[in-house]
Amino acid sequence: MEGTAADNLPILGDETEVPQYEGGCPVGQQLRFRQRALTRVPVVGAVAAAALLAVAATVAIVSASGRASAARKAQTDSSQSFFLVQSHSSRKCTGTPGVKFAESKMTTSPWKACAAKWSEDCTDSGCCLDWGMKCYQKNEGWAACKASCDKVDEKNDTWTCKELSPPTPRTDVGCEEHCLNDPSCKQAIYNSDAGGSCSLTAKRHSEVVWAGDNYNSSYCGAASEEAEIKKLIEKASGQLPMRLPPLPLNNCSWGGEDCSETKCCNDVSCDEHFTACYPYSCYKKTEYFSGCRIQAPPKDWDGTWLGGGAEHRVIPAGGAQVQIQGTSLYCFSVISWDAPRPKPFWSTEAELANNIKTHGVSIFQCDGHDFYNGIQTPKAAWGSFSNIDAFQEIWKNVQAKGAYKNFDWTVKVDADAVFLPNRLKMHLDKLRTPKGSKVYLENINYQFKFMGALEVLTREALDLFLDRGHTCIRGKHEGGEDFFMKGCMDALGIDHQSDFELLHDKYGGQDGPCNDGWAVAYHFHKKIISWNWCYNEAVCGTRDKSCPAGLAVEFVMPWKPNER
Secondary structure, eight states, X not given: OOOOGGGGSOOOOTTEEOOOOTTSSOTTOOOEESXXXXXXXXXXXXXXXXXXOOOTTOOEEEEEEOOOOSOOOOOOSSSOOOOOOOOOTTEEEEEEEEEEEOOOSOOBOSSOOOBOBTTSOXXXXXXXXXXXXXXXXXXXXXXEEESSOOSBOTXXXXXXXXXXXXXXXXXXXXXXXXXXXXXXXXXXXXXXSTTOEEEEESSOOOXXXXXXXXXXXXXXXXXXXXXXXXXXXXXXXXXXXXXXXXXXXXXXXXXTXXXXXXXXBOOEEEOTTSSOEEEOEEEEOSSSOEEEESSOOOTTSOOOEEEOBOOOOBOOOOOTTBOBOOOOEEEEEEEOXXXXXXSTTSOOHHHXXXXXHHHTOGGGGSSEEEEEEOOOOSOXXXXXXXXXXXXXXXXXXXXXXXXXXXXXXXXXXXXXXXXOHHXXXXXXXXXXXXXXXXXXXXXXXXTTSOOTTEEEEEHHHHHHHHHHGGGGOOSSOOSOHHHHHXXXXXXXXXXXXXXXXXXXXXXXXXXXXSOSSOOSEEEOOOSHHXXXXXXXXXXXXXXXXXXTTSOOOSOOOOOOTTOO
């Protein structure tokens, strides 16, 4: 049998420099190991029976082997202490970064559990479950997880404020080492979240149950088990990149409904400027009914608090082993073709739409696009009652046409917004939304963080909204279409990601020229000439047609504040 890439790797000793291999370190970067009994070298396997791994998804395999008897030193974050690891030349561990394998019911952990913030003693573990917390010592008998430490706290108690660390660093390599030194251990799973955890089992599994950059799963065993381990890795690699399973939907109650079972509420109440919003809470009234309220319950209620608002879930970026949502775009604008000019010196919606169509820009640069006929409302002000109802009818038209189903994302964009679809695709590449996620994008760090000039959501999110959005219509509608839609999507269990650089909106106090080079849409530009100036600033850097992609303009005026 011919040698594999792993056969040619050097045995690493004191001061050994690791040469660069495909799939390894960034160009020009070298890793230096000092007395490492365990080595971790990225390898890209060949698709062959003789290879260490058949990588259908370019899986990086990390090989850890106890070839030397020297002690491995690792310095903790806040002290000069070291820990010693003994390795055995007859065993080695092979890790797959970014995945979690299935586990047996019987698992063990070599590390003490991390502590919850404030209330649990972290003296022994030296680590904290909650992000941003550190373990600070109060005295020899107590330490707690806090964001910061004062020598004298609010209760006038004194603290040493010594920052404690885990007895041994909680790393994937450290987790592997524990398995390597336990002859009964065959699988190690490391999770970097919540302070770091290590799960060891006496049985190997090839099923991939989750993918995320916080995980590392390793098989450990003797040289006689190498063939079995290779087969398991091949089975695992065939499941990658992984499409993450869908998350459960929210099941909370609306005002007036019984929340005894759900113990959570969909409704929120905001001040008139949307600077602060508060969820309703579920209170017990009687043995037979509980209700959602924003105020404390009346005296004739039982008054027991059962729960608060619906979970507002954020979807993190998908890891290296996760299938990612594509970037094809279905874009549309709603145009009231017969509507008059809102002000004498502004353009009509029809004029703005025809300008976009003539130049083939904005939604015409998407993979699919449409104009939908607007419904004139009794009041033109954004945020009126009829604005919400009108857009419910428009979304029904989108559903009836069904074109959105052929694309990964749907984008509703106002005609008076200068919209750059290619930039949106660059933002989506950075967001790495897991494939199939029901997600909308928060687009601006202003008020409720979802302004209607640019609404972006996945096909799967729109499927759910179109199917069940009508259940959000309950009595008086507060706010505009965008506030209503965001609240409805949250209530339905549609998750979100945040990219506050998507939209520059004058309503959000973001006045200025359109030459930042990164925003996806600039709102609002009510006159064709100002719309074209902004477009030229975005693609050329100047207001005139100074590049091939620019638009011809009759004249140019310098930018000034509050330009419309």
